[in-house]
Amino acid sequence: MLEAALSLFNERGYAGTPMPLVAERAGVGAGTIYRHFASKEELGNAVFRECKLAMQRHLAGAGAAAGSPRDGFRTLWRGLWEFARKSPAAFRFLETHHHAPYLDEESRAVSDALFAHVTDFVRRAQAAGALRAGDPALLIAMAFGAFVGLVKEADLGRFALDEQAIAASEEAAWSMLRA
Amino acid sequence: MLEAALSLFNERGYAGTPMPLVAERAGVGAGTIYRHFASKEELGNAVFRECKLAMQRHLAGAGAAAGSPRDGFRTLWRGLWEFARKSPAAFRFLETHHHAPYLDEESRAVSDALFAHVTDFVRRAQAAGALRAGDPALLIAMAFGAFVGLVKEADLGRFALDEQAIAASEEAAWSMLRA
Amino acid sequence: MLEAALSLFNERGYAGTPMPLVAERAGVGAGTIYRHFASKEELGNAVFRECKLAMQRHLAGAGAAAGSPRDGFRTLWRGLWEFARKSPAAFRFLETHHHAPYLDEESRAVSDALFAHVTDFVRRAQAAGALRAGDPALLIAMAFGAFVGLVKEADLGRFALDEQAIAASEEAAWSMLRA
Amino acid sequence: MLEAALSLFNERGYAGTPMPLVAERAGVGAGTIYRHFASKEELGNAVFRECKLAMQRHLAGAGAAAGSPRDGFRTLWRGLWEFARKSPAAFRFLETHHHAPYLDEESRAVSDALFAHVTDFVRRAQAAGALRAGDPALLIAMAFGAFVGLVKEADLGRFALDEQAIAASEEAAWSMLRA
DNA sequence: CATGAATGAGAATTCATTCAT
DNA sequence: AATGAATGAATTCTCATTCAT
Numbered sequence: 001m002l003e004a005a006l007s008l009f010n011e012r013g014y015a016g017t018p019m020p021l022v023a024e025r026a027g028v029g030a031g032t033i034y035r036h037f038a039s040k041e042e043l044g045n046a047v048f049r050e051c052k053l054a055m056q057r058h059l060a061g062a063g064a065a066a067g068s069p070r071d072g073f074r075t076l077w078r079g080l081w082e083f084a085r086k087s088p089a090a091f092r093f094l095e096t097h098h099h100a101p102y103l104d105e106e107s108r109a110v111s112d113a114l115f116a117h118v119t120d121f122v123r124r125a126q127a128a129g130a131l132r133a134g135d136p137a138l139l140i141a142m143a144f145g146a147f148v149g150l151v152k153e154a155d156l157g158r159f160a161l162d163e164q165a166i167a168a169s170e171e172a173a174w175s176m177l178r179a
Numbered sequence: 180m181l182e183a184a185l186s187l188f189n190e191r192g193y194a195g196t197p198m199p200l201v202a203e204r205a206g207v208g209a210g211t212i213y214r215h216f217a218s219k220e221e222l223g224n225a226v227f228r229e230c231k232l233a234m235q236r237h238l239a240g241a242g243a244a245a246g247s248p249r250d251g252f253r254t255l256w257r258g259l260w261e262f263a264r265k266s267p268a269a270f271r272f273l274e275t276h277h278h279a280p281y282l283d284e285e286s287r288a289v290s291d292a293l294f295a296h297v298t299d300f301v302r303r304a305q306a307a308g309a310l311r312a313g314d315p316a317l318l319i320a321m322a323f324g325a326f327v328g329l330v331k332e333a334d335l336g337r338f339a340l341d342e343q344a345i346a347a348s349e350e351a352a353w354s355m356l357r358a
Numbered sequence: 359m360l361e362a363a364l365s366l367f368n369e370r371g372y373a374g375t376p377m378p379l380v381a382e383r384a385g386v387g388a389g390t391i392y393r394h395f396a397s398k399e400e401l402g403n404a405v406f407r408e409c410k411l412a413m414q415r416h417l418a419g420a421g422a423a424a425g426s427p428r429d430g431f432r433t434l435w436r437g438l439w440e441f442a443r444k445s446p447a448a449f450r451f452l453e454t455h456h457h458a459p460y461l462d463e464e465s466r467a468v469s470d471a472l473f474a475h476v477t478d479f480v481r482r483a484q485a486a487g488a489l490r491a492g493d494p495a496l497l498i499a500m501a502f503g504a505f506v507g508l509v510k511e512a513d514l515g516r517f518a519l520d521e522q523a524i525a526a527s528e529e530a531a532w533s534m535l536r537a
Numbered sequence: 538m539l540e541a542a543l544s545l546f547n548e549r550g551y552a553g554t555p556m557p558l559v560a561e562r563a564g565v566g567a568g569t570i571y572r573h574f575a576s577k578e579e580l581g582n583a584v585f586r587e588c589k590l591a592m593q594r595h596l597a598g599a600g601a602a603a604g605s606p607r608d609g610f611r612t613l614w615r616g617l618w619e620f621a622r623k624s625p626a627a628f629r630f631l632e633t634h635h636h637a638p639y640l641d642e643e644s645r646a647v648s649d650a651l652f653a654h655v656t657d658f659v660r661r662a663q664a665a666g667a668l669r670a671g672d673p674a675l676l677i678a679m680a681f682g683a684f685v686g687l688v689k690e691a692d693l694g695r696f697a698l699d700e701q702a703i704a705a706s707e708e709a710a711w712s713m714l715r716a
Numbered sequence: 717c718a719t720g721a722a723t724g725a726g727a728a729t730t731c732a733t734t735c736a737t
Numbered sequence: 738a739a740t741g742a743a744t745g746a747a748t749t750c751t752c753a754t755t756c757a758t
Contacts, residue, residue: 145328
């Protein structure tokens, strides 16, 4: 059900997706969804949290790897890549529904937790003199934004996100961030 | 009416916005909208084209200025900034509705025209040895993505997009792109 | 629309009446009802108030007539009769939905106003030594209950509520109440 | 299960009461109800019959007592009172669902049997010259209506149905009926 | 025999669109 | 030309009933 909702929300948007369609794609009855989620809003939040936590798991595994800021960044960038490759729908959904009006407190908390994790990495790298000075939020916004742009255009078929493209993009992004 | 639709589509999404609400905010009768736009879809497309053309006008003016690639990029970046500042709703809308399912052929054509314009700039700068080699689409995706990330987070109040932030971000983005 | 709702609520009960059926009987589209009443609950309250006020108008006209308690009571009883004859659906509805869970504050206020009016009559008649002593509410409950019983059984066809039945019942009811 | 249904039907009406809620209050699974009652309608009828028979038992015991019409009436009135006190939910339900559309033939038969019993009493009392002449149904409707009115208002807390109120009301009701 | 999750038909409500004024 | 009330198809959600466990 979460998967069905995820793909449909990506295809048609949250408001543009009728619940019966979600049910049909999930292969269950329309009423069944309501036994698991009190409302469409709750379903949307559940999808969001599920995706965000999946992404968090990917990056937490990645960021945990000790080492130089340079290596840390590479790990993060490749972690994002892997996540975007293995769960393209989840990645796209998180982007599109970044701050959707139906998201509740808990969803935002999950979102913030991931942001805090990355902010921490940036702060330490700045302290080590490896990253450009300035508001970590700004650096993160630019780097993550660049990655999102990459994925979006790749989705549209403008280019392939292969090993080579990732290596090149990672190097370019690092050039943007390094001190 | 276009403005009313623009702000509401931003606040609630396209599918989540009732036409009567658009009419109300525009201060006209519900039927009046249909004297100007045949359907909600057409209204959405009109908003999209209007925004895209506004952005194009900004950047065309900017990119037209000849000069070094370095200067050209700065002009583009600042052009984006000015557009995002003067028409934040338009900028946000273009991002969110990048490839919405209701967009028609003409809207996509307008979109592509802007993309072609920028691609052209990148190609020339690469030929001049000023920019990193590689698929121009990839570079554009990253740079534009970085800018979008910046604006989105600034919208959420994480930082201010003031003169200093723009100067710093422009410099960082250039570091990402330059050869 | 109020009339359609009234008759259907009588036939099938409030919860047992689908809004589209109300619309059909009223000869309007289903959505039209919602342009006049925000919800089914509001429709129910509107019907209730309309009926209660109609009854109030009948009895206010009746009770206003000065004169002896004996005459006053006759006027009230006949007022009820006329109301029940001219608006049988309204009378039945008020009885059945006396204290329905969907009734709001305002509806109860309308209800209480009528009760206060009659209580006042009883108090004055008691003071004049014409009516039995005791809690006016108790006397009213019995007399009004007797009338309701009459109408309900007449509805079922057990007897006709003609001039003679009303005269006899009024006399009987008065025997119950008089000092 | 019957008790759970009874209380819920009183609180929310028949159509307004979901079967799963009945199951929950009865402390059984939703499916279990259907092992005992083929449908919601059958459950409703079972509740109705159960209540009507309980009332009948009370009054049969009461009315059976031979003696003067005066004593017979007192016994009936107090029988009603006892029943309304011991089984307020049953009493209220019988009133509200007097002629609900879901009641079947059998339920009506049970209802009619009780009515016939009381009619018989009235006829004999009229023959003895103790009661007012006229259609017995009319007298019963008024007297029973008065009692119902009493109970309904007492339910709402307007007064207490104590020993004194019953004695007074019984005397009043008798004044209404006697020749 | 009891259960309660699943179902889909049906209920309340919304909304894109029309059209008489 | 503008309006906004009316419409009914579509949407969210509920619930009587079933059936695998």
